[in-house]
Amino acid sequence: MQVARAFAQRSTCDRAHVGCVIVSPDFQMVYGYNGALPGQPHCDDAGHLMVDGYCQRALHAEQNAIIKAARTSGVSLEEATIYTTHYPCPVCTKMLIASGIRRVFYHYAYRPDLDAISDAMMRASNVYSIIMPLEAQSELLLDLGGPRWIDPSTSPT
Ligand SMILES: [Zn+2]
Numbered sequence: 001m002q003v004a005r006a007f008a009q010r011s012t013c014d015r016a017h018v019g020c021v022i023v024s025p026d027f028q029m030v031y032g033y034n035g036a037l038p039g040q041p042h043c044d045d046a047g048h049l050m051v052d053g054y055c056q057r058a059l060h061a062e063q064n065a066i067i068k069a070a071r072t073s074g075v076s077l078e079e080a081t082i083y084t085t086h087y088p089c090p091v092c093t094k095m096l097i098a099s100g101i102r103r104v105f106y107h108y109a110y111r112p113d114l115d116a117i118s119d120a121m122m123r124a125s126n127v128y129s130i131i132m133p134l135e136a137q138s139e140l141l142l143d144l145g146g147p148r149w150i151d152p153s154t155s156p157t
């Protein structure tokens, strides 16, 4: 979770500083944070692209991590675990479930109305979500035993 929080600080949309790390069963990792498409202006520079109270410019952290797995890392997310600062929105939840992710560790609720939808989707697909108190300072990632980092310089953002 400390790694997820570290990447959250790289978010370039200040509406939500979200970061995440997805760990596959063979300890490969992909990370993501909330930010603009590659080569396009970030919210911090160009302002938000607001529609109905949501910023449409930024890709969510979870989406960036899944994209990274598909595009540059070739990591299967079957049976993987995600550590994310915020509870996934419904769109990200659908992508996480469809990617094969089985467990979701998170620190913060996102929005009660949306969280209820995400929660129902996860339950229907037997995906476990576990809240982790901030003060826990979990070393879970380290417990996984010598994780192999994906080269951060190949980040999609
Ligand atoms: Zn934004």
Ligand SMILES: [Zn+2]
Residues within 6 Å of the ligand: 060, 061, 062, 088, 089, 090, 091, 092, 093
């Ligand atoms: Zn999302």
